Amino acid sequence: MANQSSFSGSTVDEAEIAHFSAMAAEWWSPTGKFRPLHKQNPTRLAFIRENIIAHFGLDEKAQSPFAGMNMLDIGCGGGLICEPMTRMGASMTGADASEVNIGIASTHAKENGLEIDYRATTAESMAEAGEQFDVVLAMEVVEHVSDVPLFIKACTSMVKPGGLMFMSTLNRTMKSWALAIIGAEYILRWLPVGTHQWDKFVTPDELEAAFENTALIMTRKEGMIYNPILDRWSRGADMDINYMVMCERPE
Template sequence: MRTGSTIDAAEVAKFQAMAAEWWDPNGKFKPLHMLNPCRLDYIVRQIAAEFGRDPGSERPFAGLRILDIGCGGGLLSEPMARLGADIVGADAAERNIPVARIHAEQMGLAIDYRHTTAEDLAAAGETFDIVLNMEVVEHVANPLTYLSACHSLLRPGGLMICSTLNRNPKSWLMAIVGAEYVMRWLPKGTHDWSKFITPDELYDLLRRAGLDPVDRKGFVFNPVTWSWSLSDRDLSVNYVTASIRR
């Protein structure tokens, strides 16, 4: 893999060290396992609405080519493959790829996993109907350059779904103090609060990258029910956006 210009080596090293734990629901990626049903609900709804698909059908996303950038161990790639999509899972952390490949093989799923970057895929002329860009943009060295590469990977009319963390005192308390120090869901230092991005900042970056933002929602954790839900109003910590390449 040729190193892309937005790769932050220190960020990649963090996820390299945790690669073997991707599929342990009680391990270092427990927060993503808990969040995954909520993420999938949003993703499936947005894709179905944009491409006129019936999510209740057997393979609703058949014929759609999806890139899961920053795929990790494949927590999103595998459900998308089950829904019939042609999936490329890409990650800059090399050790994530064999973990993802082995798990997909065990599940009987054909997923094209690659150790590569958004920039290298764009340089190779790859194009997709959908780019899943989940919890990645806060880990790159240059968000605008990275999102511009993601724009290049979308066909006209293509959809990008991008989630990240808001930057405010509440997100510092919840995502860093709470998740890393109190609950110990993540290793200390997993996130850098200064790299978090507000919703308005992300919308501005998306537009500057050539994308048209069309929706945003919050992911809200309920400590009583121990579950996540989507919110139209509360984007204070985790949130997700949908944007289109016109």
């Protein structure tokens, strides 16, 4: 059981919660304000699926390869990751600090006949309770929290020995400022202005440093690259804008 005093403080940025709550009704619209996440999802899911299967020695041809596995998606939003992971057999818990997001996620899951344990809570609250999972996911979340070291500490404490943690986020480079903020928010209007704050973006080196005092080791890093001609995301070595990481907790 985790020591409660170990997780004092809060990772919640109230302005961020209000911002995402205000547009929560559009979570499941592929052409709405969350269109970039809908477009990214196949790439994110492929990275997660491939590495979980390899790490745990699962059957890659199975329809439900994650059957019997307990997973957490922290900062789950409307459930864009939780639902496909559930369909692949995982027992999913989705947590988000926004009650509005959780309401949208819960309703959508029920409408689609999916059982997902959705909770309006925070990483630090779950860590204090000593909860642990085979896999912890934190996709496009770390750039929105108020205390990155506390968030990493809380999330990593919830990974079981032998388990995995996945994160995706935005790198703090001039290229990400030009494309992810100026391009995506001001020119293309993919996202409402103010969705991202460039100074809160986290570099791969900073993220790896944040894991140094935890029980996890970062073992894989990949970039996510957008092709504007094909309107498609792919995986690659370029981590200048979007990137994903996998961390392992030794047995």
